[in-house]
Amino acid sequence: MIPALERTPNALPSALSSALAVARSRCVVDPRVAKLESWEAWVAAMQVGSAMFATSAAPEGSSVECRIAHKERVIATTGPRNYAHAGNWITAYWLAVVCREQERMAALCNVPLDLLRQSEAEFDEYVYHWVDTLQTGWLQRPGMQDKLVAAMRGTDPEQLVVGNRELTLKILYPPINLFYRYLRQDYDVFNVELAKALEWHKDYWTADEERASSVEGLVALGPLAIACLAYDSGFPIEVESEYLPKHLLQRTWVGEFET
Secondary structure (H helix, E strand, O other), rough: HHHHHHHHHHHHHHHHHEEEEEEEEHHEEEEEEOOEEEEEEHHHHHHHHHHHHHHHHOOOOOEEEEEEEEEEOOOOOOOOOOOOOHHHHHHHHHHHHHOOOHHHHHHHOOOOOOHHHOOOOOOOOHHHHHHHHHHHHOOOOOOHHHHHHHHHOOOHHHHOOOOOHHHHHHHHHHHHHHHHHHHHHHHHHHHHHHHHHHHHHHHHHHHOOOHHHHHHHHHHHHHHHHHHHHHOOOOOOOOOOOOOOOOHHHHOOOOOOOO
């Protein structure tokens, strides 16, 4: 799938889905990501996610150079695409955070919200407030606190228009709450809320046979990303879980090879 991207940039969403599935599946045999092959899989997923927005944020008709799976690849720019939506942006950003890719985090934070809104994918407004919060925080622009409050309030089940209540409360809300606790620098409360987030993740992904068989639930990507931010800021992360791979959290492999 990845080699085809230079010929078919519109294959990026399929490539991201495939790369993420490989990365998550590696955690079945290597739950702590203690092996280099597992780290390579996570880096590849991160690189594909970043490439998705590097190509869609640039005007159509040119090209960008993206390093993916140990190779520099020249991929044609596409301009706005339906797959360049807020949900995929959040996934790409989480992957960049987990892999400690600050340049890619900065590039993602410079992707205009208007581009994400051009997608036909439907999201509740709080999702855009959440993206705006993350972008504003990383770029050190004013107004982040107000945007975070708007994002938190928007997850109220009574405010949801298109979102699934269970998915919102158990999967999408916890990273927002953890980010709030991270900003408050309250170590004890952060660990309590992190443990809750992982319990909610488990509840959601084991609720029925179909979810339990999905690789998507093998890692709590959002909580992991916020825990990585906290860990890098000196938070004592006291929670251990199969959903929070130790060597991703502790950035064990960062710098092992060019990414």
